[in-house]
Amino acid sequence: MNNLNDQDIQKIINQYKNKREREYKKYHETLKLDEAFCQKNKQRALEYYYKNKDAKKEKYKNDNEFIKARSSFQYYKKNNRVDDFISKYPLKCELLTSRGIEIKIITPELNSQNPIILSQMFGTA
Numbered sequence: 767m768n769n770l771n772d773q774d775i776q777k778i779i780n781q782y783k784n785k786r787e788r789e790y791k792k793y794h795e796t797l798k799l800d801e802a803f804c805q806k807n808k809q810r811a812l813e814y815y816y817k818n819k820d821a822k823k824e825k826y827k828n829d830n831e832f833i834k835a836r837s838s839f840q841y842y843k844k845n846n847r848v849d850d851f852i853s854k855y856p857l858k859c860e861l862l863t864s865r866g867i868e869i870k871i872i873t874p875e876l877n878s879q880n881p882i883i884l885s886q887m888f889g890t891a
Contacts, residue, residue, distance in 0.1 A: 835861050839869065 770778075797803045826833070835858035842851035849871055852859050859869055 832861060832865055834858075836867065839867070 835855070838855065838858060839848075839851055839862055842848055848869065852869065852871065862869060
């Protein structure tokens with residue numbers, strides 16, 4: 767399987783594209799318009815929602831601090847104030863870097879050529 771030539775690879779890609787087009791057409795031209803399918807799909811979605819509602823709440827509750835930290839970081843990053851974020855919230859910075867988010871400090875003297883990566887400062891990642 768590892769020794770596929772270009773022609774075989776192209777054939778596989780074309781088969782995949784054709785399959786996706788057929789599935790798209792089938793859904794948008796037949797299934798989407800079928801009332802029985804729509805009712806069955808709505809029922810399946812409702813069952814999934816009620817079955818997994820508590821799991822979603824638990825996941826959010828467990829990741830609450832991370833979500834807030836990431837949101838704050840995105841705000842500071844959007845306003846080009848990452849260094850303020852780092853000085854105000856060092857614990858949030860550690861949490862973000864431990865979860866794999868790379869926090870880069872861009873200073874004018876570095877001319878954004880060599881940003882300092884915060885994970886190198888904390889020794890994580």
